[in-house]
Amino acid sequence: MDLKQIESILRNSGSANNLVLKKEIEILKSKAIDRQDEELANKLWCLENINEIQFLFISAFNNLKKKEYYKAWSDFSYIDIKLCYFREHSENYYTDSDEYGLLFIEEYSRKFQKLFPYKYFLSRESIIKKQRCSVCGTEITIRKKCKHSVGELYMGEMCVRIVSELQFLAIALVRDPFDKYAVIFPQDLEYNYGALEELLNLLETPYEKWGLTVIKRIGEKFVDARRNGLCPCGSEKKYKKCCKNTQKELIDHYAIKLNQNKGNNSILRYKEFGTWK
Amino acid sequence: MLHETNEERKTTVVSTNIGFNNLSEEFNLSQELSTELSKANFILLPEKKGTEFGNVFPEQTIKFYNYLKNKELDHQIIVDIATSDEDYQELELHSDVINICEILVRDILLPVAVNLISSYLYDLLKSRNKDKADMKVDIIINVEKDNSITKKVTFEGSIENFEKTMKALDIKNSSED
Numbered sequence: 001m002d003l004k005q006i007e008s009i010l011r012n013s014g015s016a017n018n019l020v021l022k023k024e025i026e027i028l029k030s031k032a033i034d035r036q037d038e039e040l041a042n043k044l045w046c047l048e049n050i051n052e053i054q055f056l057f058i059s060a061f062n063n064l065k066k067k068e069y070y071k072a073w074s075d076f077s078y079i080d081i082k083l084c085y086f087r088e089h090s091e092n093y094y095t096d097s098d099e100y101g102l103l104f105i106e107e108y109s110r111k112f113q114k115l116f117p118y119k120y121f122l123s124r125e126s127i128i129k130k131q132r133c134s135v136c137g138t139e140i141t142i143r144k145k146c147k148h149s150v151g152e153l154y155m156g157e158m159c160v161r162i163v164s165e166l167q168f169l170a171i172a173l174v175r176d177p178f179d180k181y182a183v184i185f186p187q188d189l190e191y192n193y194g195a196l197e198e199l200l201n202l203l204e205t206p207y208e209k210w211g212l213t214v215i216k217r218i219g220e221k222f223v224d225a226r227r228n229g230l231c232p233c234g235s236e237k238k239y240k241k242c243c244k245n246t247q248k249e250l251i252d253h254y255a256i257k258l259n260q261n262k263g264n265n266s267i268l269r270y271k272e273f274g275t276w277k
Numbered sequence: 278m279l280h281e282t283n284e285e286r287k288t289t290v291v292s293t294n295i296g297f298n299n300l301s302e303e304f305n306l307s308q309e310l311s312t313e314l315s316k317a318n319f320i321l322l323p324e325k326k327g328t329e330f331g332n333v334f335p336e337q338t339i340k341f342y343n344y345l346k347n348k349e350l351d352h353q354i355i356v357d358i359a360t361s362d363e364d365y366q367e368l369e370l371h372s373d374v375i376n377i378c379e380i381l382v383r384d385i386l387l388p389v390a391v392n393l394i395s396s397y398l399y400d401l402l403k404s405r406n407k408d409k410a411d412m413k414v415d416i417i418i419n420v421e422k423d424n425s426i427t428k429k430v431t432f433e434g435s436i437e438n439f440e441k442t443m444k445a446l447d448i449k450n451s452s453e454d
Contacts, residue, residue: 127333128336128369141363142365143362145339169368
């Protein structure tokens, strides 16, 4: 398989067997490195990433279909991280015409993620004491650097820092970490995946379009609350002195809109899903 | 350093003892390093984590330092950092709040510092593909005036609000929190 054939497969949203394509790209890249053809090797690094991102998106969708929600979440999180590093090198692939489907994947990964009930994550806190360059191995300090820059491509590989000495400090509970794999699964509580379940019953393929609008509305328990009555949040204060007219009584309302030609009702009926079952 | 913040825009101004003349005592620096730092007018400062852990800088401070070094000529600044190479270490918080290390500048350079930090943050924003209203930052700038009195300006909020807020800030006449 040559470069043009690989590009052509990836333009059609990827191969059914991404491992075969991955192998083909590796072979070409290895040949490019042997010839010291850095431009081609870097191009093939981009194709490797596109192949993996497309595969992860399909895998996430299939996991959602199988109700393997955490696996799907991990796939979407990995897509986020891959795209973050890939974006700077993607000018030929991240085009307005979206030949490689990357804009679609980015948009829809975010939309799917919004419908997950996960709100809190664990995040590591540590002190990085020593780090070295992944390309040349030089130990990097504040005033001593090598000729390689983090995030740049060198002969088909992205330069990163390898941490060689680290002191672990703590685990923190956060809402928006950079990588979102460490989801909390408390004992005796079960996440409510109702919104995803509803949507996935109606989607047939990963590349099917659907719309998501997010607006704030008053949560169900606050709708009939009386000004001078007890606040529904359970604080035992008067509603007017507690949550009334604050962000606390508002919830995100997601309106999902499916393709017009999909059945009679293109908008799903209103349902409220809490974080837990 | 913050793990995360709900603030859209929070600025505080307080007096501080940190100044260009007392960095060596403040951060336990060698005489040789202190001499080097005395040539600078734009210094990156660590956060003290106590005797057990020493002084730390936020993640990616090396990237930020190199970015500023590359701007020295264009902006007539001399950048340095209050640590030796041996003692340099980064605190990794793994959160989506961007923590930039504390900075000490002469008051005349505050607008330059704000511009440089803003453009650095906007570059980061592009790579993360986030909306500028969603990306939260935590920034501390110590501004030393002619009379050697230093004001510590802390900003917590979105990148979008950082530039606007700092440009509108009147350090000389601002009241302390």
